[in-house]
Amino acid sequence: MDNDTKATLRRAALAGRAALPAEEVERRSEALCEQLFQHFPVAQWRWLHLFLPLAKQNEPDTWRIIHRIWAEELAVRLAAPVVQPDGVSLKHHELTPGTPLAENRWGIPEPIPSATVEILPAQFDAVLVPLLAVDEAGHRVGYGGGFYDRFLAQCGPATLFIGLSILDDAPVARIGDVLPTDVPLHACLMAAAVWRF
Structure with a gap:
C-alpha cells in the first residue's frame, strides 16, 4: 500500500x-551500533547528536554507541536533546562521561542544562534520529x-540525518500524509540493513 x-x-x-523481548532489543541495538561504525565515518565527525533511549518503549539502546x-x-x-518548558522545542547539551542526567516527564534521560554546555544545531555533523517507520523517500514517522x-x-x-529503527521492516512505499515541514532522512539503520535515501 503506498x-x-x-x-x-x-x-x-x-x-x-x-x-x-528485551534480549532481542539488545541484539538489534548492538547491530545498529555496528552498522553505524561500518557505514559512516564516525571518527571524522566533530559533533554527533543522539537521543537517549526510553527503555520502556523498546527504543534502540544508543548507550552502546555512546560507550563505544x-x-x-x-x-x-x-550531544543529547533537552525538551524545553514550552513543550514543543528542543535544546541540545553536551554529553560526556561526567554529564549529570535527569529524567523528563516522559521518563527520558536528559543532560541537566545548568551543568552542561549548549550546542547549536548548526554545529552537528550528524544527527541520530528516533523513528517508528520510514518510507522510500526518507520521510519518517515519529511519536507525532x-x-x-x-x-x-x-x-x-x-x-x-540518520534514522535508527529497532524494527527490521523495510521502508513503506510512501507515507500518505507527509507535511511540508517534515524533514527527510539521508539514511536509516536497521539491524539487518542500511537504507539510503
Whole structure:
C-alpha cells in the first residue's frame, strides 16, 4: 500500500516494538551500533547528536554507541536533546562521561542544562534520529510531536540525518500524509540493513 498514514504506521510499529523481548532489543541495538561504525565515518565527525533511549518503549539502546565512542577515545563529541518548558522545542547539551542526567516527564534521560554546555544545531555533523517507520523517500514517522522536524530544519546543509529503527521492516512505499515541514532522512539503520535515501 503506498498511502499508509502516519497514525496507521505508528500504531503498527508501537505494537511491533512492544512485542520484542528485551534480549532481542539488545541484539538489534548492538547491530545498529555496528552498522553505524561500518557505514559512516564516525571518527571524522566533530559533533554527533543522539537521543537517549526510553527503555520502556523498546527504543534502540544508543548507550552502546555512546560507550563505544568513549571507549575508543574518538575525537567526536556528543550531544543529547533537552525538551524545553514550552513543550514543543528542543535544546541540545553536551554529553560526556561526567554529564549529570535527569529524567523528563516522559521518563527520558536528559543532560541537566545548568551543568552542561549548549550546542547549536548548526554545529552537528550528524544527527541520530528516533523513528517508528520510514518510507522510500526518507520521510519518517515519529511519536507525532514534531520535535525532530523542527530541530532538523535548524541544522546545517551538510548535516547527515540518520534514522535508527529497532524494527527490521523495510521502508513503506510512501507515507500518505507527509507535511511540508517534515524533514527527510539521508539514511536509516536497521539491524539487518542500511537504507539510503
